[in-house]
Amino acid sequence: MRAFGTTIFAEMSALAVRTGAVNLGQGFPDTDGPPEMLEAAAEALRTGHNQYPPGPGIPALRAAIAAHQQRFWDLAYDPDGEVIVTAGATEAVAAAILGLCEPGDEVVCFEPYYDSYAASIALAGAVRRPVTLRPSAGGSYAFDPDALRAAFGPRTRLVLLNSPHNPTGKVFTRDELTLIAELCQEHGVYAVTDEVYEHLAFTDAAAPHIPLATLPGMRARTLRISSAGKTFSCTGWKIGWASGPADLVAATLRVKQFLTFVNGAPLQPAVAVALGLPDSYYEGFRASLQERRDQLVAGLTDAGFGVLPSEGTYFVTTDITPLGGTDGMEFCRTLPERCGVVAVPTQVFYDDADAGRTLVRFAFCKREEVIADAVDRLRQS
Numbered sequence: 001m002r003a004f005g006t007t008i009f010a011e012m013s014a015l016a017v018r019t020g021a022v023n024l025g026q027g028f029p030d031t032d033g034p035p036e037m038l039e040a041a042a043e044a045l046r047t048g049h050n051q052y053p054p055g056p057g058i059p060a061l062r063a064a065i066a067a068h069q070q071r072f073w074d075l076a077y078d079p080d081g082e083v084i085v086t087a088g089a090t091e092a093v094a095a096a097i098l099g100l101c102e103p104g105d106e107v108v109c110f111e112p113y114y115d116s117y118a119a120s121i122a123l124a125g126a127v128r129r130p131v132t133l134r135p136s137a138g139g140s141y142a143f144d145p146d147a148l149r150a151a152f153g154p155r156t157r158l159v160l161l162n163s164p165h166n167p168t169g170k171v172f173t174r175d176e177l178t179l180i181a182e183l184c185q186e187h188g189v190y191a192v193t194d195e196v197y198e199h200l201a202f203t204d205a206a207a208p209h210i211p212l213a214t215l216p217g218m219r220a221r222t223l224r225i226s227s228a229g230k231t232f233s234c235t236g237w238k239i240g241w242a243s244g245p246a247d248l249v250a251a252t253l254r255v256k257q258f259l260t261f262v263n264g265a266p267l268q269p270a271v272a273v274a275l276g277l278p279d280s281y282y283e284g285f286r287a288s289l290q291e292r293r294d295q296l297v298a299g300l301t302d303a304g305f306g307v308l309p310s311e312g313t314y315f316v317t318t319d320i321t322p323l324g325g326t327d328g329m330e331f332c333r334t335l336p337e338r339c340g341v342v343a344v345p346t347q348v349f350y351d352d353a354d355a356g357r358t359l360v361r362f363a364f365c366k367r368e369e370v371i372a373d374a375v376d377r378l379r380q381s
């Protein structure tokens with residue numbers, strides 16, 4: 001694991017603390033989630049929900065996870081055997097890869113990728129086969145369909161797909177998902193989907209969020225992963241889950257039981273409450289993030305950045321070329337000193353670093369006044 005060093009988030013957040021800069025690097029909200037959820041957690045702490053919960057997660061939470069997927073995506077999962085609770089989406093992804101891959105198996109993923117993916121693939125002794133997402137002329141990020149076809153081979157074990165996608169803010173379209181689904185079936189491979197931003201595809205995206213598991217033939221070979229962290233603004237809770245056919249879920253649970261065994265006893269009933277909140281919560285949450293995206297995008301555009309479309313997630317990516325920048329890493333290391341803002345260079349999320357050399361990611365999951373402050377600082381630099 002030596003090659004993995006320290007994550008960029010640790011480096012940039014430490015830089016923010018040291019320089020007193022506004023941190024738009026790491027994607028954590030600066031407000032708390034729904035009060036009903038917080039109250040339920042406090043109540044659970046006080047009423048004896050403080051010991052090891054059941055390995056697959058408490059029944060109330062598994063039932064709520066299943067009901068939520070039925071309600072929003074028309075996907076039916078049996079809470080007993082087709083749903084497990086994990087220590088965040090991060091653990092679900094790691095346990096799925098460790099449970100499903102043998103050493104030497106290949107995992108197709110899209111770069112730039114969430115940084116735990118490469119590490120989890122390496123822990124399994126598997127090999128990543130990245131397909132590069134590139135900004136298309138004036139439009140959103142896209143991949144070359146032939147590059148995706150070429151990434152599949154006799155050793156491919158699974159496709160790891162994140163949509164809405166961090167760090168690009170891309171929402172995969174139905175056509176793109178259809179190609180991925182066809183290739184999975186042609187090559188007999190599984191799909192593991194990271195859908196932690198399932199409620200954050202913005203209304204002006206080219207496509208709504210479509211779970212890969214809803215495409216023909218895909219439910220039987222897809223493990224769907226999500227988490228409370230992003231949807232309910234509680235990234236420190238680390239309550240995630242995985243749903244899918246019983247064999248894929250069992251393989252994931254087999255690993256999870258030796259990674260953490262169980263997690264978050266008093267938080268599990270609270271997340272069950274949150275999942276049951278009315279549609280108005282989810283709509284309000286998306287509208288609020290979309291407003292703050294617009295606010296940050298306007299400010300970054302004013303400040304001279306090349307702003308790429310953000311169709312979903314907590315993030316927008318920018319090109320620093322119009323500002324005379326040639327290297328995002330260098331740009332981000334000096335940005336706090338130059339104007340008191342922290343951002344993240346996306347080149348660290350590529351195997352082909354040149355593809356992301358001049359791209360920089362900003363988070364907008366922050367209070368309006370924090371974004372306004374950051375924008376003022378960027379404009380004056």
Ligand SMILES: *Cc1c(COP(=O)(O)O)cnc(C)c1O
Pocket residue numbers: 087088089090091114162166194196226227228229230235238239240
């Ligand atoms: C934030 C994030 C995660 C981590 O989710 P946890 O539930 O905190 O483990 C996983 N995947 C992506 C793409 C993320 O942005």
